Amino acid sequence: MSNITLKVNGRMHTLDVDPSTPLLYILRNDLGLQGPRFGCGLGQCGACTVIINGAATRSCITPASTVKGEITTLEGLAKGGKLHPLQQAWIDEQVPQCGFCQNGQIMTAKVLLDRHPNPTDAQIREGMNRTLCRCMTYYRIQAAIRRGAKMLSDAKAASKKEVVA
Amino acid sequence: MTTFTNIPKQIEEELEKWNVTPSRRNFLKSAGLLVVSFSATGTDPLITLASAQAPAGSQGAGPYHDPDFRQLDSWIVIHEDNTATFYVGKTDCGQGTGTSFRQLMSDELDIAYDKTTCIMGSTDITVDQGGSGGSTAMERDAWPMRRAAAEARRMLLEMGSERLGVPVNQLAVNAGVITVKTDPSKSVTYGQLVGGKRFNVALTGSDINAVTGVAKVKPVQEHKIVGQSPQRYDIPAKVDGSLKWAVDVKLPGMVHARNVKPPVAGAKLAGIDESSVRDMPGFIKVVSKGNYVAVVCEREEQAIKAAKQLKVNWEKPATAPFPSSEDLFKYMRSATPTSSSKPILVGNPDSAFSGAAQLVEAEYDVPFQGHTAISPAHALADPSNGQMTVYSNDMKSYGMRRGVATFLNMPQEQVRVVWMEGPQGFGRTAADDAGCEAAYIAKEIGRPVRMQWTREEETAWDTKGPAFAMKVRGALDAQGNLVAYDYNALAADYNHVGYNEPDTVLIAQLMGIRRATPAAGSAATPSEMYAIPHRRMTSHVVSLPVVWETPVRTGNLRDPNGPQATFASESFIDELAAAAKADPFEFRMKLLTASTDDDRTFRRARSIACLKAVAETYGWDRRSSPKARGAGNILTGRGIAYAFRGQTVVAEIAEVEVDRRTGHVWVKRLVCAHDCGLVVNPVSLRHTVECAMLHSLSRALHEEVQFDTEKVTSVDWNSYPTLTHADVPARIDVVLVNGDPNPNRPDLPPYGAGETACKPMLAAVANAIHDATGVRIRRVPFRDARVLAALKTGRA
Helix, strand or coil: CEEEEEECCCCCEEEEECCCEEEEHHHHHCCCCCCCCCCCCCCCCCCCCEECCCEEEHHHEHHHHCCCCCECCCHHHCCCCECCCHHHHHHHHCCCCCCCCCHHHHHHHHHHHCCCCCCCHHHHHHHHCCCCCCCCCCCHHHHHHHHHHHHHHHHHHHHHHHCCC | CCCCCCCCCCHHHHHHHHHHHCCCCHHHHEEEEEEECCCHHHHHHEEEEECCCCCEECCCCCCCCCCCCEEHHHHEECCCCCEEEEECCCCCCCCCHHHHHHHHHHHHHHHHHHEEEEEECCCCCCCCCCCCCCCCCCHHHHHHHHHHHHHHHHHHHHHHHHHHHHCHHHHHHHCCCEECCCCEEEEHHHHHHHCCCCCCCCECCHHHCCCEECCCCCCCCHCCEEEEECCCCHHHHHHHHCCCCCCHCCCCCCCEECCCCCCCCCCCCEEEEEECCCCCCCCCEEEEECCCEEEEEHHHHHHHHHHHHHHEEEEEEEECCCCCCCHHHHHHHHHCCCCEEEEEEEEHHHHHHHHEEEEEEEEEECCCEECCCCCEEEEEECCCCHHHHEEEEECHHHHHHHHHHHCCCCCCHHHEEEEEECCCCCEECCCCHHHHHHCCCHHHHHHCCCEEECCCCCHHCCCCCCCCEEEEEEEEEECEEEEEEEEEEEEECCCCCCCCCCCCHHHHHHHHCCCCCCCCCCCCCCCCCCCCCCEEEEEECCCCCCCCCCCCEEEEECCCCHHHHHHHHHHHHHHHHHHHHCHHHHHHHHHCCCCCCCCCHHHHHHHHHHHHHHHHHCCCCCCCCCCCCCCCCEEEEEEEEEEECCEEEEEEEEEEEEEECCEEEEEEEEEEEECCCCCHHHHHHHHHHHHHHHHHHHHHHCCCCCCCCCCEECCCCCCCCCCCCCHHHCCEEEEEECCCCCCCCCCCCCCCCCCCHCCCCCHHHHHHHHHCCCCCEEEEEHHHHHHHHHHHHCCC
16 A cells, blocks of 8 residues: 555545556545446446546556546536536437446547547547447437537637637 | 335335425435435435435335335325425336336326426335336336326315315316316415325225226327427436446445356366465455355455455366357257247148248357446445345346345345446346345345456356247248248257346355256247248257356346347348349238238237338338449448337338458448337437347347357457447438327327337348348358358358
């Protein structure tokens, strides 16, 4: 056991844990952040995805001691009590069935849109491809990503207009 | 406190609480998201009311009596602020059934949808409707809910009549407000009449499905909320991370358990070297009995490590427990069946075959396929105060309660199952097994135990849909009419496990507990309404050499047996159409219109309506298959298939692109025409149908449980591939059909919709591949290598 310090959703935490512990268990069991989920422990399904330094990262295979940089979890996406546009798009499209994998879908899509604000269908398929859903909500996820991209670009255009005005 | 004896304690408490804190604000607060919180010093968690499924009441407050389904108060509570809570004995596997129950009950009660909440599936709070299964939510289980709500409305009108001093027939009711028709200024709300109080009304009915009051349910034409698409209430908390699931529950003093499974099927435990883990941080105990082994540690990552590190000696069985998956179908075809169904016989098929102009014959194989839930099985069991509470996503929470009580030899009143959301159900998942394991270990060590399976364990050891080997023969006359048909199926389904059975759950098997006679299992015959003058259909079950303590075990997988049987039957109809040089749509229509006989739900007429709707929506041009093979690398084609499940009818069309260089199949477009009678929530239904089609598309393209002769080798998402984002069709159309001959009848019932769309997809894709390439694939799944080999040899 040793002390490690993590910055998660803007807050610093110092914990006394085995440094090889995968980040997922610390987030879920010690910090009470249960948006990220255990799906495989092998980095194959994406249910555990968090964002570290802008990259979609599979927390189930990331030893806590190797994390350098700020972690964002699903709980940290909403700002000022307002859902991230992607989360809103997920509700508008009524995406989830069981919903268990949707943490990974939303977090992976967030990073995809950060990189490709107006993704092509091919970029969506490629960017999301290793994020699995056993309810097979993929068709709606892809629709929600397109909707979210439009909401984000509309918001950006609106804020530019405000600046100009 | 009022003494109530026969309605759930939690409802009594809810009523009591309401009397103390009658503000809407407090109600909304308590109806918010599930919070499992703890007193600073106590060991019992206080669980406050949750979004839709959460129980109240404190842990250890047993015994837990069965809620009385013949009491109206067990189903509906009206609050003083004119809101209502519905309590239903159902669970939701992710298809939004709770929202639909609220719609149906709100309509019958005459209350606004957004003034209601729905609590589901926890055994001490909600009446026993069995949880989920068989797509019965709307078709069967919503009826007692609707009748209870109608009865509540009738009682409220009687109370309103007394309060307002006018006869019931002079009252109008809308959104929970009763008004005098001639003087709308005179009104009273439901909340004013019965808010926070009991109805004290007995219902009748020989069993829960027959529950009724005096009132009748409304005709379809009077529905205001049914047929609309309110957004699912469970979704916001699933996208902002605030929902607490069964996998998220934490209790004070909780510890973590992991199983150590036998490395090969049928292995015997020869010894455990506990010293291999004793000094590990957090180690608590190795729990073992018979061939069952688990380790328990303080922290989750410690339990994971200890389970890997524990040294266990296993003795391999003397003989191989099963043939390898490569040899499976050869094995099945040479095995002596353990049981055979009585043949379904129409006319005289043997003489019809002998006089036929053309004979067609084919064999089809479908491998074992898994549930492979996205979340491996899990449960948390709390043994405090001599009771046993299991927090589980199990779709049959009531069955789990009975199973755990029997397995642990505890009175049922001391056991409850708190149902919370989990990964999709799809039938009998390993949630059943994990629940019994958590409860057993919790009882052994006297602390709350969280059991969590690994991905490898889930993929290898969860129950499988049975493998099928089928042979179909058909005879055409000189005009290309199908005159004789012979279907024969073998299913490797012996010892098909049921739900939460204390003598078939894995922990029981591994401990040496097993029933004397394994379940017979079943195969299936086709589900279509074709009029074929001479027909014979038989089905048989075969057994693998070892049926206990084996990862190759079968259980219900979404539309059990349906996709397998329909893969053969609807592929074969296409083969017959091709032999007759007929258009596959028209060939089917001819078989459906060859008779005018129909059944009580008009499935023949509704089959015709669905086939027409799917062809029209797709833009089906009439021609025979296959089409002339194109010159380019990408070959395109379309395939059609249809089936019913129960009373629900679906027809589907798949359009494919086949890459002739790689064998890769992309299903570019899907169309489904779906008739499940009364539609409660169209958006929710469409989504369920889309996902059911894609689930079967995954089974068509990717899924196969592989094994050598002693263990399952499909153990993760690489070795058990599933559909991915890259596979998703560019376009999916779902057409909701009402093919009832009297589509506006006031008693149009809803039929089940959770599984039927799974059924025809394998055949629709195989038929499309044939149309594109001229090659018939008769073995599932259609992975690139198999399709490429077939393209090269011209055979599958």
